[in-house]
Amino acid sequence: MKTLALGLLLAVRGDRATRVRFVLMTAGCAIGVACLAAVLSIPTIVAAHDTRAALRDAVPARGAAAQQRAEGLPGLPLSLERRDPFGSRPVTRVFVARPPRGESPAPPGVSRLPGPGEVLVSPALRALLTEAPGLKGGLPGRVTGTIGPAGLTGPDELYAYVGRTPRQLAATGSEKVLRYGAAYAPHPALDEGTLDPLRFTLCCLVLLPLFVYLSVCVRLSAESRSRRLAALRLLGLSARDTVRVSAVETVCAAALGAVAGLGLYLAAEAAVAGTGWLGLAWYPADGLPSRSTLVACLLGCPALAHVAGRRHAREAALRPLAVRRGEHGTRPRRWLAAALALPGLGIVSTYCLLGLVDKAPGPSATTSLLVPAGALLTGAGLVLSLPPATAWLARRIAARTQRVSLTLAMRHHEAHPGMALRVVSGLVLLVYAASLTQGVLVELDQVSRRAAPNQEYELPYERLTPSQLGRAEQASGVNGRALAADFTDRETAVVATCAQLATFVRPGSVKGCVDGEILALRDPDVPLGPEGLPGAEHTLRLRDTEGRPAGEQRLTVPRRTVTVSVVQPSNVTSALVLVPPSALPAGTHPAAARLLLSSAPDQDTVRAVLDRLAAIAPTIEITPVGIVIDTLDQLTAVKGLLGTGMVLGLGIGVAAFLVSTADHAMSRHTRTAALTLLGIRPGTLRAAQSAQVVLPLACGLTAALVAGKLAESSYLVTGGGAVFWDTAGLPLLLASALVVLIVATVSCLPLARRHLDPEVLRKD
Structure with a gap:
């Protein structure tokens, strides 16, 4: 209990910088968990859509067993479905004829089937009838009621039940309805061929940057926190208790952030559900987090925080003097970066070479497994290879430059390559994922578009x-x-x-x-x-x-x-x-x-x-x-979801950059004050601090562009389309990378001032 109380005390009762860092960790985890819940809830929303469609689908009385069951019932209704396009949206009209006697089954959302001359419509179709009264011609009769939410796939669906007599439906191809509630949806929101590239893109676009982002959030102020833990260890705290104090602080911030993130997601989901902004509208209850989503958010985020902070806490507990003296830690692990990047690059490069020699393998079970695996391994290896690569480059630049600002920047980055990595990794992965998204959009456009001039x-x-x-x-x-x-x-x-x-x-x-x-x-x-x-x-x-x-x-x-x-x-x-x-x-x-x-x-x-x-x-x-009108509807949903993934990825990248930049600014107060005391001008410090971010960001963006185009081309080569090389999207990626570089350079200017704060130096 004393360890728990000490960890909580250090988390909420420290100095101003400590409290700010705790708030940054909590807010960062909240944003990350909200994005994670949004991505994990997409399959839940799609499944709810298909479940609603299946429950209202009519099961006809076909086959000998069904005919015998139908003969034993007093009467079965007749049903005939017609799907017509209104612009690019499907309008479903179900003509039904109630039996002359007996109780007939009713679909969800309605208390009884409409009689002859009666029409039941969805709320969206009722509103549309006022804007386009010509639609009433396809709905003979008077509107007598509205279909409830249980009988609709979403609030924007255009659906109607039209009452007719059995004689009117006798020669129209209608069928007797045994019951309502089929095993599968007749018109799924997204078919399997569309779900596969969507899952692949969202994993690369959101989940991979999100994992890096959450790791960044739980490792804020790593150097200062390690020094504080080392001080506690030197004051007599045992090694085990030192690790526990660190775990309490990080897990507490992550747990609060997870709860706040779920609340943020629920509020955003309730506001967006019925708008159709994502190309798909749903009821708020359909987007509630599932049990697996709650476990991933409420337990996964604190577990990740504990794992991410454990290594540095153990270092402070086992080598407290080295940590307090600021001795350099171990060099970045090159073998881990190579173990991830080389297999990934090998896979995507092989498929690109097959496309160059006109030996494209096309879609298959093997390519559907290897291409996403190669893209994910390449993205993970891209991030992990930045510290050793940029540290080596910084050492070479520092040995040859004569500028004070560049020397300071390169020597600091050489000593602490992980600090700048936490700042730029989100933006690097954003550019990498944007290239993959372009490839998915190109492939979907090829699949959905007729290869015709008209x-x-x-x-x-x-x-x-x-x-x-x-x-x-x-x-x-x-x-x-x-x-x-x-x-x-x-x-x-x-x-x-x-x-x-x-x-x-x-x-x-x-x-x-x-x-x-x-x-x-x-x-x-x-x-x-x-x-x-x-x-x-x-x-x-x-x-x-x-x-x-x-x-x-x-x-x-x-x-x-x-x-x-x-x-x-x-x-x-x-x-x-x-x-x-x-x-x-x-x-x-x-x-x-x-x-x-x-x-x-x-x-x-x-x-x-x-x-x-x-x-x-x-x-x-x-x-x-x-063109099947359902295909256009699915493409709208896919593009809306991909657009949402881009927005989430952009938010994750920007949030990681802002949180890391704020933490970086606070962690360099002591170093900035010491350099100012030695006579370094504020302009020189600003240039040095900007160069610390520009170097890894420029290297990372260059590698992201090359690796992203390779991964995109491998996806296009194996997708079965005619386009293998998306040269049209390259200018947009280059412009985006340049804008990211400029904004990051301007935003990373240090807070160097001529006024020295003695308290900063005294604490150190």
Whole structure:
């Protein structure tokens, strides 16, 4: 008990510098634990999203056993689900028909299924109906209630139950619902292929810097604390009690910081949960820390503090005289840095060489294990190799320079390389992780983006009014239009001019096109069936502008051919004939025609066009050809989470720098006062102190850029995409590293003054 009381007394009843350091340790641990809880809670939030979706999913009465069970029940409801895009967001409409008798099962969030003419909507969809009343066309009936949180995956979900009669759903492909509550979510928030790169990036972007940051926080004022422990040992305190006093002080600060960090996370999570800022909205209860997260935060942080401080405490307990005299400790462990950095660099460099010789291995179980391991080992080795590398460089510079400020800086860094490391390690890892994040974004962009020069959109032509038709064709971002028409034998034709056809195919691939003439449409990469041979006859049904039948037109596949090259999937690929608009009777159009629009393929343009088309025709089904709307929704969540990881990584790096800089400023008061007493000018001291940080930071940023690009390229080589070398992201990384270097140089100016404080020298 005396040891515990002494440790607490030294932690909270010391001088002003001691109390400031204790507050810095506590605040630093709080920020670190809040970031750790945020990262560890992401899988919990995703799992809660999928669990809610699975619990409301209808289990149809399929199979013999289910049919027998269904026959024994008085009645089962019918259900039919439709998912349509509203801009870039999915709108889910579930048409349900209650049985004429008996109690039917109800999904979570509703007390009973809606009857015919009744509609239950989510709060987000109810709010959207006021902004886009055209959506009401897809929800026949009156809104009579709201779906509760138990039946929604998040507060921003667009979801509705539409009541119908059994006769209305009889011939629509609906199924009898045995119960609600499936084993898996039909539309997961993030699939496994997306979760893997997300986990890898967050580990490198947040967890690795966070581990270093927490180690920095619990080792604040290491030199002064070791000298104080050595003094206690010389006054008669046993070696075991000396170590315990140090443990009490560090664990106390870490424990308080862990509790404060969890409170900080809960407050931030409650404020951000429903906003959708992260690309994913959830209910605050879904983001509560799990038991494993609580253990990692409340026990892991104090345990790390104890382990980090134990070595220096044992040194003060076993060699108190050497610590009090300020003798140099052991040199940095080069073998540990080499043991981590060399295998990591070997792995990532090997994959880069395979990419250079065009022998990329592609995605596999081996690469999914080796690439993250190589990146993590490289990052850890990068930090641990800074002290020996910069100490060697400082010794060489000090032996050759004639400037007093540079000599002071290099000799001090040579003697204490770990002090500057604690200042710059967070910023170095931030630049390293930023390069990895660029690689993940490039790979996701390759996976999600069609390798086509255009993006097609398909809309039902006859459901568009003339006004909507004109506005859709003139929408900003739309650069082409055509009609896809079905023959009576289910073959298709494209109604377009030569210029319009060119917007749906590869640039420069249209050959032999003549305006005003019906032509056979050919793609050399698509096999030609007998229905596309010259002379084959097909019938095209026509309708007038009022939608009434307007006869038929027989078309014969001509011998003259227009050749194109199309990226699949595309409506042009399956077309046999190119029909110019002038070949159709005036005032007519093909029956059941589909309006085809084209735009640029980049994601920003696709999203903008989808939003504009949804605003023009809210209830019309808009199909972006080749793109699943759930993929866009997942990409939004992934980019939001990666952006959050970048913000957390930036916060960790900046927090580590600020905390270490403040501690560094306090720890050098005695040395600054002594040098000032010897006649060193304040300007010289400022230059020396800045150089102490600039040297390891410049070396670390250079190594981070090289190692980061190697790790990024290895990820791209094994990702299966076409881009191996992300040269477009290099200027941004260089600019970021330069800004970090300038800000760190300015921020590390010492607090050297002409006025000497005798108390500082007397205490020493």
